[in-house]
Amino acid sequence: MKRIDVIKKIVDNVDKELIVCNIGIPSKELYSVKDRERNFYMLGSMGLASSIGLGLALNIKEKVVVIDGDGSILMNLGSLSTIGYLKPKNLILVIIDNSSYGSTGNQKTHTAKNTNLKRVAEACGLCAVEVDNIDNFEEVFKCALKRDETFVIIAKTIPYNEPCEDINIPPVVIKYRFMKAIHP
Ligand SMILES: Cc1ncc(C[n+]2csc(CCOP(=O)(O)OP(=O)(O)O)c2C)c(N)n1
Incomplete structure (x- = not known):
């Protein structure tokens, strides 16, 4: 499974939901799959x-x-500890775990060896599921959309960056159109 496969499935299954996306290539991949006013590319x-x-x-x-x-x-x-303390009912945290700093050249992170993010999330009091194939991801994501609790999905992927264009929207416009989409 690749990061872009997970992003495509998220986009396929959302409607009015807001998406906040991680820095770097994940945001470029989301932009290339589908740009929406309800996407916040955290640049x-x-x-x-x-x-x-x-x-x-x-x-x-x-x-x-x-x-x-x-x-x-x-x-x-x-942040996981604070999310576990506050537990808003309307938050889904998808952690795309490619065991690397993909955007800067796939240098390995500690999830490649000793750190299990599902267990870390659970130790913070969160409901967390780990998936490693795209069908399971979609099933769990659909379920998370219906749940009334904070839900963490760890999607184990290979380190791979899809070639895609730069985000052609100035950061300030990304911010204001997102704000307007929330409060028109
Ligand atoms: C404080 C800080 N350190 C380093 C960077 C450089 N940097 C940008 S994206 C990135 C990798 C992010 O890795 P991850 O969150 O695992 O996402 P991936 O790109 O693998 O999907 C790094 C190191 C940065 N922008 N800010």
Whole structure:
């Protein structure tokens, strides 16, 4: 399974849900699969997609889907602990675990050896499921969309970056159109 396969399945299954996407190639892949006003491409701040998604989920009724990476979650593990403490009912955290810092050249992360993010999430009090094939991912994601609780999905993928174009929208426009989509 590749990161872009997971992103395609997320896009196939969302409607009004908000998506906050991790820095780097994940955001480019999401943009190339389907650009939407309800996508927030988090262009600058590694590690903060989950924190931004948490803040959003606490302040709106719509479902928030965060697409994060193992490298970014490892950089801000405290975010998982805070999410486990606050547990908004409308947050789905999809951690695409390619065991690498894919966007900067697939350098290995610690999930390649000693760190199990499902167990970390569970230890933070969260409901977490690990999947390693695309059919299981879709099944679990559909189920998470219907649930009334914070749900973490660890999608184990191979380290692979789909060649795709740069995001052709200025960051400030990404921000304002996203805000307008939430509060027209
Ligand atoms: C504080 C900080 N350190 C390093 C970077 C460089 N950087 C950008 S994306 C990235 C890798 C992110 O890895 P991961 O979250 O696992 O996502 P992947 O690209 O593998 O899908 C790195 C190291 C950065 N932008 N900010």
